[in-house]
Amino acid sequence: MRYQFCPKCGGKLEFFSKQNINQPKCIDCGFTFYQNPIVGVAAILIKNKKILLGKRNISYKNKWCVPCGYVEYDEDVREATKREFLEETGLQIKLNRVYDVHSNFHNPIQHTVGIWFLAEITGGQLKANDDLSEVDYFSYDRLPELAFTTDRFVLDRLATEKLI
Ligand SMILES: [Zn+2]
Known part of the structure; x- marks a missing residue:
């Protein structure tokens, strides 16, 4: 219970x-x-075949993830993704298609369904903020230690499809 x-x-x-x-x-x-599970959202930002990741400073401290957050109860899923990304990285983005969806069971007391969008920068200045202590672009062969298994699935797929 x-x-x-x-x-x-x-x-x-x-x-x-x-x-x-x-x-x-x-x-x-x-x-x-x-x-029911709650909804998590993440945005995939790629530059020169490298993906932007954030180093976490609260839960899963010092491990890295695709910048992400939760959808608020009264918030549109795409607005939530842009808001979280801006809060954590300082960058404004526009969202393209949904790239992947997974169930996250890593937290036993809170199952989430994660949605990963492909994104493009529209403005802002890159700076780690909020739940992140560092942000940087990584190539697939030099990934740091990741916080979440499902980010790993997404990164593997991006590599298979030659996007990173
Ligand atoms: Zn009652």
Whole structure:
């Protein structure tokens, strides 16, 4: 059980069957607390066959990732990607197509679905910010230690398709 109490009334959450372990129900108000993955977004920025990565300074500290973040509850998925990228790298981007989508199970208490977009710079100045302590471009044969398995899948695919 990831949560014990009802977010609406504070009542106790219980399971009513084994099939419903992701849908506990409040014994007081009857609210069903659906527990679904949250959406993570990342933008792939490539320059001279090198990809921009960020060095993390909070969770997975000192490991590197494709700049990423979470979609806010009331936010458009593409707006979220641009906002997160700007916050972390100082760069404004425009998004092209969705490049890849994966389920991320690396955090046992929060399953996320990650979406990687291909992006192009439209403005700004490259500078690590927010959750990142460094940002730099890397070629595929000189990648630093990565934080997430799914970034590795995406980088392998970019290399196979000769994009990096
Ligand atoms: Zn309740």
